[in-house]
Amino acid sequence: AQSVSQHNHHVILSEAASLELGCNYSYGGTVNLFWYVQYPGQHLQLLLKYFSGDPLVKGIKGFEAEFIKSKFSFNLRKPSVQWSDTAEYFCAVKASGGYQKVTFGIGTKLQVIP
């Protein structure tokens, strides 16, 4: 079974600071990887996903993530955060192929201070 760990549970940054949220997964086979975001009072939304190809994935709102297979990692980055990025971020993994379940990390609460 797959599992996901997110190392930073609560991150506080000032606007314009750079962001990197760590995500590591464990699974013996090929995986699909995701980052979801939940803004205060809103639904979970897909931020970006990796299925195959270029390990550097670009998502919405200037976010990107890099899949490093040798490290089982899929860290989320943004060069300059804004106050509107305040949200909870979830890393998720699923075994590739078909209707496989998605396993979520515990989430990282990001607070951006103006």
Next chain:
Amino acid sequence: GAVVSQHPSWVICKSGTSVKIECRSLDFQATTMFWYRQFPKQSLMLMATSNEGSKATYEQGVEKDKFLINHASLTLSTLTVTSAHPEDSSFYICSAPTGTSVYEQYFGPGTRLTVT
């Protein structure tokens, strides 16, 4: 984009009673829906996969007799918490994949259940 709704958004019930939560795909058909629960400061835990026209698939440790799932149509799945207890208080979220892309899951807004 695809929209998934849940009803009710919050519910308070007495211990021992049953509560039904609805999950609807509003502008697309979903042969599969997923039910999650989320405890405070914890991640989403998949409870079960709801399949239209067949039995749900439950995750290990989830009591199928307690959490009854019915997926009677291509746009509606229901989760009934039977004989609810305070420890069932949680945030229940459903999601539905669109089309053939199972990874394009759209999440409902969630239902906050409080059992007193």
